[in-house]
Amino acid sequence: MTELFGFSRRRRALLAALAATGATSSAAPALAHAARRMAGSATGERRMAQLIGANGWPMTAADVAMWKAMGLSWGRDSVGPGQRNSPDDAVEVDKTGAAFDHDLPPVIVQNRRNGIGSLLLLGYTPKWNASIPGDTRSAPKDETVWTRYVEAVVRTYSAPPYNVRYFQIWNEAAGPLSGGAAQATFWHGKNFSARAEQAKPYDRAMQDYVELVHVPAARIVRKYGGFVVYGGWPDQGGLETYMQWLEYRSPVVKARMLDWVDYLDTHYLGVDALTPLYERYVANGPARGIWQTEIGDRYMRDPHYLPTYFFKFAVWALGHGWDDPNKYVSMVYHWDGFEPYRLTHRGNPRTYNVSGTSLVVLNKVVGGALAPFDGRVQFGQGASGLALRSGSDLVLQVRASGPGTVRISGLPGVQAGTLGVTMVDALTGEAADASAISARSDGSAMSIDFRMPDAGNGGDGAKRAHLAYLVVSPRAAA
Incomplete structure (x- = not known):
């Protein structure tokens, strides 16, 4: 992989x-x-x-x-x-x-x-x-x-x-x-x-x-x-x-x-x-x-x-x-x-x-x-969100508690391994530590594992959740 x-x-x-x-x-x-x-x-x-x-x-x-x-x-x-x-x-x-x-x-x-x-x-x-x-x-x-x-x-x-x-x-x-x-x-x-x-x-x-x-x-x-x-x-x-x-x-x-x-x-x-x-x-x-x-x-x-x-x-x-x-x-x-x-x-x-x-x-x-994302986004249990393109980035707004996963199909650059992923807190703009995110490719799709802070940063019900952005970007040239 x-x-x-x-x-x-x-x-x-x-x-x-x-x-x-x-x-x-x-x-x-x-x-x-x-x-x-x-x-x-x-x-x-x-x-x-x-x-x-x-x-x-x-x-x-x-x-x-x-x-x-x-x-x-x-x-x-x-x-x-x-x-x-x-x-x-x-x-x-x-x-x-x-x-x-x-x-x-x-x-x-x-x-x-x-x-x-x-x-x-x-x-x-x-x-x-x-x-x-x-x-x-x-x-x-x-x-x-x-x-x-x-x-x-x-x-x-x-x-x-x-x-x-x-x-x-x-x-x-x-x-x-x-x-x-x-x-x-x-x-x-x-x-x-x-x-x-x-x-x-x-x-x-x-x-x-x-x-x-x-x-x-x-x-x-x-x-x-x-x-x-x-x-x-x-x-x-x-x-x-x-x-x-x-x-x-x-x-x-x-x-x-x-x-x-x-x-x-x-x-x-x-x-x-x-x-x-x-x-x-x-x-x-x-x-x-x-x-x-x-x-x-x-x-x-x-x-x-x-x-x-x-x-x-x-x-x-x-x-x-x-x-x-x-x-x-x-x-x-x-x-x-x-x-x-x-x-x-x-x-x-x-x-x-x-x-x-x-x-x-x-x-x-x-x-x-902005542009629509025409690929497919599948969130794992306990997570939800939407995706769109912003310039050269694919941005996913994700709401979840604790660990979560998302699989993205139809994303150019996956096979070449030229994409990087960051996670940004939607309320503060703070970047998550690298240990909170991992991404891999099976040749046709990208899978991202992420872990949201347990405390969450908001929500309108008894159960708090965390809102963040997963930003998939072209890697800068070495």
């Missing part, structure tokens, strides 16, 4: 870079790496970072460096406040954030300069124009107030120096939810009550949203050459109900809402749930792609959640016509905060949490041009 285990010089350099990234937020190395990564958009290459975004914006150069290191290439946040107090107010669209307390124009310029896409969220209703008195999440009484705000936003930010092309209409508008709520959190109408047990269904939820909010705004977005991102269908709403909303044909606007959507958008769904949407609306049109503008949140209490989600998302995208860098995007909610599961911990200096470091590792280990 041919022994295949070995560390290439290039792989050692990668692991050294990972260790450095985990210890510092220095901007220069992260930005240089990001520039190489983002170049894939121009060449038609698909990159992991093209799939990854976050809610909020990077506000400083140090924030941008951390975004680049984590592979965050999209941001999402509000724009307003519009006419906050009365119909006599000027239409203000230069602020962002939940309280509209940050200046938006410099953020958009900085994003563009650093290759970060900007998704502007259009919403909601001023209290004085709300159909439910004082409720900003209800339909507008006067539709022209809404369209005046949308027009101001899109006209301003679609023009230089901002050149924004992606606009999201509202957020999580829906009717009764499958989880039992009579009305959606962000879309209220007749029969609404702040006391959930007293609320009753909003019978015109779909019609009012399509006719008063979505289509009027979508017409403006497209008038300025922009793309319409659906307003984030809530996971509790159910896919069947989402499809009913998309396909509802309004007799007033004489169109389906789907006719005025470029990118479908859902929240907090697993990757497999995207398949029926792809097959029904994307494979042969009319939609251009599928986004999830909110994922993560408390799911990130399991430190395996983000790396397994995005690795699986990449494998899925490669198998579902990923022919445009912006076709598939998922955005983490939220990129900073004080909870230990957020990507970063807010402070001076800001630091990575485990979830953020896991994205740094993912972005480094799977940072090359």
